[in-house]
Amino acid sequence: MLGRINTTAAVARSLRLRSARLQPQFARVRAMSQLVEPREPSVVTSKIPGPASLASLKHLSAMQDTRAAAFVGDYEKSVGNYIVDADGNQLLDMYCQIASIPVGYNNAAILAAARSDQMATALANRPALGVYPSADWPQLLEDSLLRVRPAGLDMVFTSAHGSDANEIAYKAAFIHYARMRRSSGVFSAAELESVMDNRPPGSPNVAILSFSSGFHGRTFGALSTTRSKALHKMDIPAFPWPRAPFPQLRYPLDKYAEENAQEEKRCLAETEEILRSNPVPIAAVIVEPIQSEGGDRQASPDFFRGLRRITREHGVLLIVDEVQTGCAATGSFWAHEQWALDSPPDMVTFSKKMQAAGFYHTKELVPDQPYRNFNTWMGDVPRTLLTRAIVAEVLDKDLISQVRSTGSYLVSHLKPLSIRYHRLVSNVRGQGTFLAFDCPTPEIRAELLHLMRLEGVNMGGSGEASVRFRPMLTLTSAHVNVFVSRFESVLNKMYQKY
């Protein structure tokens, strides 16, 4: 495939070069805002990573571990749904930095936010928001995170990334749990003494309940609730917190409706039994609307309504981890909106495509004293400025509708392909463009991802042998057509073999 040059891209590149000569001072700024999405992928090296990526990774490997690197990105040239690598390969990106780029590379509105004076001030003067918040912070929160707050949750605790969003939510849950049981409102001498030695009653034995195959992050508290893969957890001490079974549905859903309903009922009953009788009391349950790292495992709205019901009945908080599902990818801004709960979750955590991270919560979850759930920065103003622009893009351009229609269009291709190539593709599932299918083995999945990349489509896996779609919210049916043609070509090649 070496030497295969996409003409459109070559012309675009030459145009950019010409424009760059005009006004050297603003050359790069102009070049970026003039970037146009290629009409189709272009792969110009025989392997990915190509020689330029490899040279860059070699340089980097003296300073950081590079063994997980797929290729090196050229983010000045990446545009819209296309990531460009250091070798000039232009790949349709269906993985998007592990599901974390919302509205396209070098999106004009995001770049404008990045170049604003407000951004420069926020970067150059990072405030300790808990002590010296900036004057523009309240309005910024209103125009960004609060603009899309989940119904029933009026407050937001801002943090740095998904793991600590979850961890800080757990701390809020534990502080709340203790307050509900501390009639006096003051700490006892025994608590004050034992807590400095990490012993009960000050540091109590209380748990967060999570689900098999769930992923909630990598720091010690988050990792104690993560149950995705042994490699994520091995050799790291963990809290003795329990796990509940997550439903393993069979596809297609309509064919196995009754069996799946039974499976969900069984999982709910086991979950309730843990809430009732776990030796360590449970302060909160955390759940993903779609288990993402764990293999794109799903459950029905009925299951989640049941989970809300039993957590409420047992006085246990419900935390919905929308780090990967949030920000419109499932066809609603928050995936849990599709459950039609009759009372909201107690906390909803977010990060990734939102760029800012944290969790929404009710007033009841503010601790009884200040400084208890606290840290130096308490959030990230620059990322929240990006969130404001992202939320505006999503709402003003009605990208939620676009995600729904593009997702349906993609599914309408995936389902027939999963019949035609059933030895390679099964269990097509998902919501919006947050879709997935299974390969028969991890090795076949690896080969498929590898061949797709050489065909110009960057994709990612999840779980043991699943392929996950995590495109931008700006994906259109035209991109789907590009994807499908490359996908069919790869499936054809592979089908001869398996």
Added chain:
Amino acid sequence: MLGRINTTAAVARSLRLRSARLQPQFARVRAMSQLVEPREPSVVTSKIPGPASLASLKHLSAMQDTRAAAFVGDYEKSVGNYIVDADGNQLLDMYCQIASIPVGYNNAAILAAARSDQMATALANRPALGVYPSADWPQLLEDSLLRVRPAGLDMVFTSAHGSDANEIAYKAAFIHYARMRRSSGVFSAAELESVMDNRPPGSPNVAILSFSSGFHGRTFGALSTTRSKALHKMDIPAFPWPRAPFPQLRYPLDKYAEENAQEEKRCLAETEEILRSNPVPIAAVIVEPIQSEGGDRQASPDFFRGLRRITREHGVLLIVDEVQTGCAATGSFWAHEQWALDSPPDMVTFSKKMQAAGFYHTKELVPDQPYRNFNTWMGDVPRTLLTRAIVAEVLDKDLISQVRSTGSYLVSHLKPLSIRYHRLVSNVRGQGTFLAFDCPTPEIRAELLHLMRLEGVNMGGSGEASVRFRPMLTLTSAHVNVFVSRFESVLNKMYQKY
């Protein structure tokens, strides 16, 4: 004090307004780069927080807990060593966003980095650095974090903030600990099964040893090593990890030399006993060069050399937490440089003034497989762009020498004041401008901080009743003169009373 207007500031403000009218398009940019530090503080409200701060906090309190807020910052107008609040008060800032602003508000070099095209690209296209690093990342690391790497530590793991820098360092320590003991190099069936249930042997009982009064962050792993205050830890489950005694030195150091040496010897002996016989084996020891949140507690280079010796003898890693002490404030770029160790620490963690966060380490601490110490973003390119500018400012302007001379000058005033006002100020101590003194009670400390703020100097406390100096690295003797005049005035007022 209401109505007290600083003439210089008023003139500067009017000049800025005039300049703003000239070219509306670039008004704010110009205004920022034309900011000039006031010659002295100016307090125009009778209380701080003043009415504008209070109105902003009221707005914010519907969305976030504001009980820890001191006042609201106007970061467009803050300049150099002066923070300006929402009411127009101009305060000499000796606390600097909990020790996290390195080279002054709206520093021209930092603003230039914030406004660069490279910054805009990095913000608008946040990469998952572990999988798709950006082409400019290796050179950026060389020009920023690697430019000031501690001797002996050639690699750097980048993260988001101090807590997770420490947590990820702990994970590296635990993975290393297990590898040293796993002769086969492969995970056993028992490990693979138990780890998903958070049980040994997969999730082993291994510990990080930390010191009494130490502070290492607020997430669950970090918090299990934090021993600063009960309020930081209460109601949060913690790992059963031990704590060692940290020396409690007596001041002045020369008077109590022998007694202090004995105290350090005792603490080292107890630490070694824990390394030898703790029921849970210890993978690493973490220590701050100066315990900061815990009350500016110090130990001698001898103590730290002893700690390095015993950790090495017991095959235990040594992590130096330079989150607060790092970046030149103690008069060397890293505080631990002053210990003259004969072999380097195994890891050094950083955040705060560095703006980027993470830890330096040796090649030996890279896990045996990729994806083990991993997360979505694996660092923060925009903050590392700021780090490059910060490091250049520090090195090119030789701010380390300035910190040393300004620190000596400040101490030369504090020591006589601690004699003259000995009922209020004692135990003057520290290195560089990383200084502190003790007040007799928490209440007197609170009153002193309150009065200093009304005199136009923003300061912070640490520990039970200490006052800590955490000024910018750009503090000069002229600023010290301003501080000393206000400080004397406050001490005079208070001395009548106590």
